[in-house]
Amino acid sequence: METLVYIALFAPLVGSLFAALFGMRPKTLWTGVVTSLLLFVSFLASAMLLKHVYTVGAVHAELMDWIVAGDMRVPFGFTVDEVTAVMMTVVTLVSTVVHIYSNGYMEHDKGFNRFFSYLSAFVFSMLVLVMSDNFLGLFIGWEGVGVCSWLLIGFWYHKPDVGRDVNPSISPSWAANEAFIMNRIADLGMLIGIFLIYWNVGSLNYQEFFAAVPQLSHGMLVLIGIMLFIGAMGKSAQFPLHTWLADAMEGPTPVSALIHAATMVTAGVYLVIRAHPLYSEIPEVSYFIAVLGTFVAIFAASMALVNRDLKRIIAYSTLSQLGYMFAAAGLGAYWVALFHLAAHAFFKALLFLGAGNVMHAMNDELDIFKMGGLKKVMRWTYTYMGVASLALAGIWPFAGFYSKDTILEAAFNEQSYGIWFVLWLTAGLTAFYSFRLVFLTFLSDERYKQYGFHPHEVQKYVLWAMFPLGLLAVIFGWWKEEFMAFVTRLLPAYEMSEHTEHMVWILIIVTMAIAIGGIVVAYIMYAKRLRRNERIEQSLPYRILSNQYYIPIFYEKAFAKPYAELSDIAWKEIDQQVVDATVDGIARVIEETGDGTRRMQTGNLSDYLKWMAAGALILAVLAIIVAMNH
């Protein structure tokens, strides 16, 4: 079984290195094919591991000692237990689909080979993240996905910077840096958390840490929990570190599907789930996580309501769904969070890939106000995106219904009616903006004609590649009971109280009602034709929402500008005046000393002998001084 672990882990790395060999060459089809095949191999290995874990139990593999220093010993250890197996299968499945999809999507791109190298490297890092059996390995994977995310957001780095009013993300390289720097801020918190763990427990291994949790003081646990959660906030783009996710849509769409929807951004949720023995001990932090998740859910959904950018709307919905996951995890329903994570990975990746198809057809146009009526030319894409949106909105019997509904039940069960209400409201908003997007893109009047677009459906194999995701977006929820039975072997089971059991049907009906209500409103407003109301668009709430609550501008004014000025001062005043001057001074002193002592080199042996005698004399004096001191 260890062989399977290594195959699943290293197949993407081999693919990445293989593609990297040809990274600077123009497109060669087989790099895409080879990396996709290796990813498929990795998926098969993961699926077999899942089966093995299901029937036999967790697998542990230790590659070698990694860091051995004093008492510290960190091995390259990998554990495949129930949570990891689920994560691995989800990651490799979505990755395989995205790899095949990218063969079509990136067909005409100059950086075709480079793209596949980055993409496979990302999958490898993500697998390290989920498979590691200690916090340091997790951190390495964590940073690895960060780097790959940076590389891929900035994939089209040659695009110039433009103003915020033209493109809210400014440019791909700007967005990439923003994502990277925001994650660094959060990673500092995470690192401190890891240091604290090592400091208090003396080991970074999950099992050893969790075993030691009951012995630690409550304050220390709270501190560790907060620090780790700060790291999770950065990776999963929770408020106030959320701005990078929407800007990350500057990357190629397959990247958005894989990294910024299905896998990497869920790493934060994974961390909280993984560290559940810690968070179970500190209910106040958990409650904060739930509240923050709930806030982000409605906060992001509100921004998605008015946005006109196809990908940004989906990005906000990702943010919102991540909020749901954190809410579930914070309420102690860890398996529900994981369930929603998996379901969300499937339908959100599908949604993004569908959006990629639309972009492809519309020559990279993203404004949904310029689309409409695409149903006629893109029937399959319409079907896929419709299914994904239904799943996202939580309509029975699609995957999102089961997971989201369970989260709402959990919130109700915890008697956190505030959280429940907000999440319930968000479910309505989600349905509305998802279908606003679908209707504006595929139904209503054919506005694209006046802009001179000639949309066309994508290649057949690309559509087929999306099929597994489409299927799973429909049926994944049907396995809720099996999923729960499987993962609760590791995660704590979550029991609904009897009161909730009685209420379940009412809750489902209420939730379905608001979701369908959202769809109906969207249908009325947008299905026939695009109706725009100048007065509403000029109103203050609308402008606040479409400008993302002015938070990016606030960050720029409050943090970026002063920091730039501070850096300027540090450069001109400190670096040039102090550091450089010191270095120059040392050089000048040495040069002048050399210039002065050059006169000693007369070339006359007699003079040299004199110097030697003088040196011997000085040595003798020193010898006397030393001898006297003894």
Place this chain on the structure above:
Amino acid sequence: MIGLSHYLILSAILFSIGLVGVIRRRNLLMLFFATEIMLNAANIAFAALSSYMHDLSGQMFAFFIIAVAASEVAVGLGLLILLYKKYGSLDLDDYTMLRG
């Protein structure tokens, strides 16, 4: 009564005379003479210590110094002759090949 210190001080004085010669003289041959003086000064110190400590190691070192001095004279004089053939002078001030 003559003690060890007497010999050592004599040795030091003779060494310094040699040192003065090394620094002062410009004639290479005279430099060799001065070097011989310094070596002999060291020999006196060795012999005196050997005698007063009842340890023959000092004398052994004196022997080896004499052997080294003999070799030095043999090789050094050979070099000196070559130098004289080439430059026709033994004055140190005439040699400035080392000037940077």
Place this chain on the structure above:
Amino acid sequence: METFAFYFFAVLITALFLVTVLSQNILYAMTSLAAGMVLISGLFFLLGADFLGVVQLIVYVGAVMALYAFAMMFFDATGSIKERHSHPALVFLLGGLSAVLMVVIFAAPQIGQHVEALYPAAAGANNPQAVGLVLFTKYLVPFEVAAVMLLVAMIAGIILAGKKMERSLSKINDSELEQNGGKDEQ
């Protein structure tokens, strides 16, 4: 008696070496050096190092000074040497200071009274016997190495001094020289 002998030798040696160092005439210098060497051997006898004294006489006075004497014939150094002294004061300052320092070091009680014998001499043997015992047991390897070194030095001296002398002193031309060289090698 011993006291008298020591001071006698010490004063004479110092004076003679001063002459060596300060004299303008190279012949005087060499002669006084040779005389100083002889007197140093006297000091060795005084110290009971008979063998060392004899070696000093044979090697220094017999061999080394003879070499110098022969060398001087090549250098035409009979005349007085003209020397420029740029900083005479500095020279004597350096020499004097080092003398004072060394005297201080040697006279210091720490050094003078804390020296102990590592290998005490064998009792009951006279000096040459004792020297032989030590030289051919403990110092055998250095002794052999010194022998090899002397051999090397001898060959080096012959080659350095002899090779070019032949060419410059004999008036034969190059082709003959090469023929001669070839014959010698055969």
